[in-house]
Amino acid sequence: xxxxxxxxxxxxxSRRSSQxxxxxxxxxxxxxxxxxxxxxxxxIEEKLANLYRQGKIVGGLYRSLGQEGQSVGSAYALQKGDxxxxxxxNLGSLIVKGVRPWEIFTQYMARATSPTGGKDxxxxxxxxxxxxxxxxxxxxxxxxxxxxxxxxxKMKKLGIVALTYIGDGGASTGxxxxxxxxxxxxxxPFILIVEDNGFAYSTPKCKQVLIENFADRAAGYGxxxxxxxxxxxLAVYEATGRAAERARRGDGPTLLEVKTFRMKGHAEHDDARxxxxxxxxxxxxxxxxxxxxxxxxxxxxxxEADLREIDERVEAELQHDLEFAEQSPFPNPxxxxxxxxxxxxxxxxxxxxxxxxxxxxxxxx
Amino acid sequence: MGESCPDFPKxxxxxxxxxxxQLTFVEAIRQGLWEEMERDPNVFLLGEDIGTYGGAFKVTxxxxxxxxxxxxxxxxxxxxxxxxxxxGASLMGLRPVAEMxxxxxxxxxxxxxxxxxAKYRYRAGASVPIVVRGPCGGGVHxxxxxSQNVEAYFVHTPGLKVVEPSSAxxxxxxIKAAIRDDDPVLFFEHKYLYRRxxxxxxxxxxxxxxxxxxxxxxxxxxxxxxxxxxVYKSLEAAEQLREExxxxxxxxxxxxxxxxxxxxxxxVKKTGKVMIVHEATRTGGLAGEIAIRxxxxxxxxxxxxxxxxxxxxxxxxxxxxxxEAFLPQVGQIVSAARWLSKY
Numbered sequence: 001x002x003x004x005x006x007x008x009x010x011x012x013x014s015r016r017s018s019q020x021x022x023x024x025x026x027x028x029x030x031x032x033x034x035x036x037x038x039x040x041x042x043x044i045e046e047k048l049a050n051l052y053r054q055g056k057i058v059g060g061l062y063r064s065l066g067q068e069g070q071s072v073g074s075a076y077a078l079q080k081g082d083x084x085x086x087x088x089x090n091l092g093s094l095i096v097k098g099v100r101p102w103e104i105f106t107q108y109m110a111r112a113t114s115p116t117g118g119k120d121x122x123x124x125x126x127x128x129x130x131x132x133x134x135x136x137x138x139x140x141x142x143x144x145x146x147x148x149x150x151x152x153x154k155m156k157k158l159g160i161v162a163l164t165y166i167g168d169g170g171a172s173t174g175x176x177x178x179x180x181x182x183x184x185x186x187x188x189p190f191i192l193i194v195e196d197n198g199f200a201y202s203t204p205k206c207k208q209v210l211i212e213n214f215a216d217r218a219a220g221y222g223x224x225x226x227x228x229x230x231x232x233x234l235a236v237y238e239a240t241g242r243a244a245e246r247a248r249r250g251d252g253p254t255l256l257e258v259k260t261f262r263m264k265g266h267a268e269h270d271d272a273r274x275x276x277x278x279x280x281x282x283x284x285x286x287x288x289x290x291x292x293x294x295x296x297x298x299x300x301x302x303x304e305a306d307l308r309e310i311d312e313r314v315e316a317e318l319q320h321d322l323e324f325a326e327q328s329p330f331p332n333p334x335x336x337x338x339x340x341x342x343x344x345x346x347x348x349x350x351x352x353x354x355x356x357x358x359x360x361x362x363x364x365x
Numbered sequence: 366m367g368e369s370c371p372d373f374p375k376x377x378x379x380x381x382x383x384x385x386x387q388l389t390f391v392e393a394i395r396q397g398l399w400e401e402m403e404r405d406p407n408v409f410l411l412g413e414d415i416g417t418y419g420g421a422f423k424v425t426x427x428x429x430x431x432x433x434x435x436x437x438x439x440x441x442x443x444x445x446x447x448x449x450x451x452x453g454a455s456l457m458g459l460r461p462v463a464e465m466x467x468x469x470x471x472x473x474x475x476x477x478x479x480x481x482x483a484k485y486r487y488r489a490g491a492s493v494p495i496v497v498r499g500p501c502g503g504g505v506h507x508x509x510x511x512s513q514n515v516e517a518y519f520v521h522t523p524g525l526k527v528v529e530p531s532s533a534x535x536x537x538x539x540i541k542a543a544i545r546d547d548d549p550v551l552f553f554e555h556k557y558l559y560r561r562x563x564x565x566x567x568x569x570x571x572x573x574x575x576x577x578x579x580x581x582x583x584x585x586x587x588x589x590x591x592x593x594x595x596v597y598k599s600l601e602a603a604e605q606l607r608e609e610x611x612x613x614x615x616x617x618x619x620x621x622x623x624x625x626x627x628x629x630x631x632x633v634k635k636t637g638k639v640m641i642v643h644e645a646t647r648t649g650g651l652a653g654e655i656a657i658r659x660x661x662x663x664x665x666x667x668x669x670x671x672x673x674x675x676x677x678x679x680x681x682x683x684x685x686x687x688x689e690a691f692l693p694q695v696g697q698i699v700s701a702a703r704w705l706s707k708y
Contacts, residue, residue: 116488126489128456134489136480144446145481148453148461155409155435155459162453175476178443182450185441340523342492342547 023234025241028301034076034233035296035307038289039314041068041092044101047318048108052268056326058110059121064089066231066263067197069288071165072096073236074193074256077244078131078163083149085133085142085164086123089195089262093165094123098130101318105325113324118331119339131160139170143179143192150188150247161247163191163240168208169200171217180255184221189247191240194257195230201266202274218255230258231288234295260288388566391559393533394424394498397540398462400570402432405460408544411438411447412464421466422500422559444473451495452482452549460544465499468553469513482549483524492547498540500556501529502594502644503692507556508683514593514645514676519551520622520654526575527622529553531596533564535619538573546575555593562597578625580632584612586706587638590629590655592618595642595693602698611706621651629655630663637668638705642698647675669708674698 026034045063052061064071071092075084078096086093091104106114107121115125116134126134133149135142142164150162166176171194183190194214198205211217218225224246228239236258243254261283265272296302388396402408409432410425416439419426429437440447444465451461465471471478474497482493503512519527526548530536536554543550581596582603589599596617603613614632618625633639639659641652652673659671674693682688 120488124488126485126491128491133453133456134485136484138476138480141445141449141476141481144449144477145453145456147446148450148455149457150453151450152454152457152459155454156457158457175445175449178441178446179449181441182443182446186438186450339487339490341526342486 023238025238026234030076031296031301032306032310034072034237035292035302036310036314037072037076037092037095038068038233038292039311040101040317041072041095042289043314043318044091044095044104047101047105047322049268051105051108057108061108061268062088062122062266063264063268064091066283066287067195067260068092069233069292070193070195070230070236070258070260073233074163074165074240074258077237077240078161079244081131081158081160082244083131083133083146083160083162085135085146085162087135087139087142087165087167087170087195088123089167089197090165091123094125094132097132099125099132100321102321102324105322106328109325109328110330111325111328112331112335113328117335119336133164140166140173140175140179142166143176144182147179147183147186147188147190147253150183150190150253151186153189154187154250159248161189161191161244163193163244165193165195167200168194168196168198168205168214169203171214172208180217180221180223180253183253184223187250187252189250190253191243191247192253192255193240194255195260196257197230197260197262198279199262199266199272199275201270202272204274213257215255215257221253221255223253223255225255225257227257227259230260231283231286231291233288233292386565386568387563388533388537389560389563390533390536390554391422391424393537393566394540394554395426395428396566397537397544398425399428399431401460401541401544402428402436404570405544407458408460408462409436409438409454410462410464411440411451413440413442413447413466415439415464420464422556424554424559425464444470445477448474448477448495448497449481451497452477452485452493455493455495456485456491460494460496462496462498462544465497467507467511468499468501468515469510471497471499471515471551472518475518478519478525478549478551479522483522485524486548487524493549494547495549496540496543496552497549498543498552498554500559501553502555502557503681503688504557504594506683506685506688507681509680512681512688514553514643516551516553516621517645517650520651524548525622526550526620527553528575528620529555529593530573530619531555531558531593531617533562533566535573535579535617537566538571539575539619541570542572542575545572550575553593557594558597573619576620576623576625578619578628579617580628581615581617582613584614585636586612587640587702588614588616588629588632588636589640589642589698589702590616590618590632591642592621593644595644598693598695599642599698601695602702605695605699606702606706609703611702613702624655624658626658626662629659630666633659633663634666637666638708639667639671640698640701640705641671641673641675642693643673643675644693645676646678647673648678650675669705672701672705674701
């Protein structure tokens with residue numbers, strides 16, 4: 001039976017593991033802002049894990065522990081007005097796009113105040129104003145949708161770029177191929193980031209594909225592909241920035257691959273006993289948050305006190321937002337019937353009321 | 366769009382005649398698309414072979430010459446990506462019309478239509494104003510994969526609207542309504558009708574509202590609820606029935622989701638007897654839904670069982686005698702109506 005392999009020496013992840021570096025394209029304030037987003041992402045999920053244990057989360061909890069760096073780094077490389085669609089483990093991308101902790105808490109707790117009003121959960125939230133397209137659970141479907149966003153940018157000469165993500169598992173879907181080829185042919189200003197995080201639920205990458213690097217697939221679409229150490233936040237930032245620049249120039253899409261690792265199970269209920277301990281240890285030593293802290297402190301950009309100040313700010317914000325979420329009511333059952341169609345003034349199509357029949361009492365929910 | 370593409374031998378559409386009053390079904394759809402593209406720069410088309418070639422059925426003939434490759438986009442053979450791209454563009458304020466070369470291939474885009482487009486407003490509050498259109502139906506010996514009627518797969522999906530016109534007039538008015546609608550609309554064009562029917566189509570702008578059925582023939586003895594090509598078979602049957610003293614009222618649904626309950630119930634109140642005729646297969650077909658709506662709401666008005674004439678529960682066969690056996694025929698409608706009227 002195939003076993004997940006430890007990363008080979010030529011992997012970017014191992015090559016750069018001990019490297020600390022800054023990037024000349026970011027000023028100190030920006031690098032501290034990135035730290036804030038990174039810390040916020042990790043801490044939100046820690047709070048969510050507590051809520052999960054307390055039974056306050058409706059449904060599952062999907063964490064991105066160990067993958068926050070690439071979410072934050074890639075999203076930070078986008079400009080205002082650019083569009084992004086997260087997958088389940090891209091909380092960090094949403095945070096960079098301006099999503100606040102209360103939005104995530106209320107989503108997971110299915111409250112009326114959540115961005116979807118309790119109609120959907122997890123990070124399935126959308127906001128056209130902020131350039132966020134909410135995902136659906138069907139893997140790969142965001143790739144054509146974001147291609148469409150990019151096509152619209154091109155047609156309307158908006159100069160904006162669309163970015164989405166797919167996992168090493170989701171990359172096996174048919175729509176991955178259909179859509180990336182479409183984006184290439186249309187020369188859409190689009191970036192696809194394949195997150196190779198080792199496992200798709202319990203299935204190791206070696207059972208998913210026979211290739212080592214997903215970036216190799218780019219050649220099949222006639223577009224550039226690049227593999228980056230996903231736990232090196234600044235490397236992801238730079239690679240995404242290059243892809244965005246290319247897209248804005250009119251040169252079409254880029255396939256970026258980030259090598260990272262899922263440090264938890266697929267969801268909180270999954271203890272991930274199928275993941276070999278040595279792999280976890282290997283990647284724990286390359287934790288993206290620790291590495292970024294090291295970069296900041298060793299380069300002299302930030303002192304430990306500076307970072308502590310940010311941590312405290314994050315904690316205060318989380319307390320505040322958590323309180324708001326916990327005090328938020330569940331949605332009014334009536335709202336379940338709203339917003340199926342655009343014009344609610346038309347006939348009722350929800351099937352509850354048949355002409356000539358009294359409304360059937362629904363009982364207490 | 367690729368620069369290295371060889372020049373396609375220039376295909377010149379015949380001069381598009383806007384003033385024509387009698388239009389075929391296919392011309393009416395084309396005119397509707399044309400006028401909407403003239404009216405609103407956000408409207409654009411995408412699909413396979415729709416540009417220089419004008420589409421497998423030439424529905425988009427001439428549009429490429431008029432509106433250019435930016436707005437009449439030839440795509441790879443990838444229905445999922447076509448619909449997905451349309452969805453994304455629509456979220457940015459564009460009004461995409463995606464063509465399925467044959468509506469059978471819409472199954473490749475099922476996920477994007479039912480899981481993404483249909484649910485986006487509910488989950489995210491944003492409109493997905495796309496139209497997915499294409500030729501449906503049999504009668505041209507297209508075989509199992511070029512003849513299907515797929516409406517039942519989609520009327521089960523809240524958030525979608527499903528339209529199937531039967532006249533040229535309605536085809537133009539409904540394609541315009543579909544493009545202007547803020548929700549995703551599936552627009553089914555019966556390919557048998559493309560060049561076989563011709564009716565009066567006014568010049569210029571009008572719409573046929575989505576959600577409204579039409580009475581094609583008035584009658585007091587029984588109601589035939591139908592749509593698409595079957596409207597014509599029902600009309601033919603009604604002419605035969607008239608000679609026997611049976612007057613059938615024919616309701617052309619035009620919109621399959623949402624159904625026009627009011628038109629259905631009013632006709633049932635008048636005739637007391639209902640037959641539903643559809644070309645789609647029987648089990649799980651729209652006839653079942655229509656029948657239960659009538660029994661739930663106007664049961665007391667019924668003077669007999671609701672019956673249905675549909676295709677049998679088989680794939681659409683290829684060979685002409687097999688396809689004849691598959692498709693609902695005028696004779697079946699006539700004899701069922703006779704039986705029902707005596708009930």
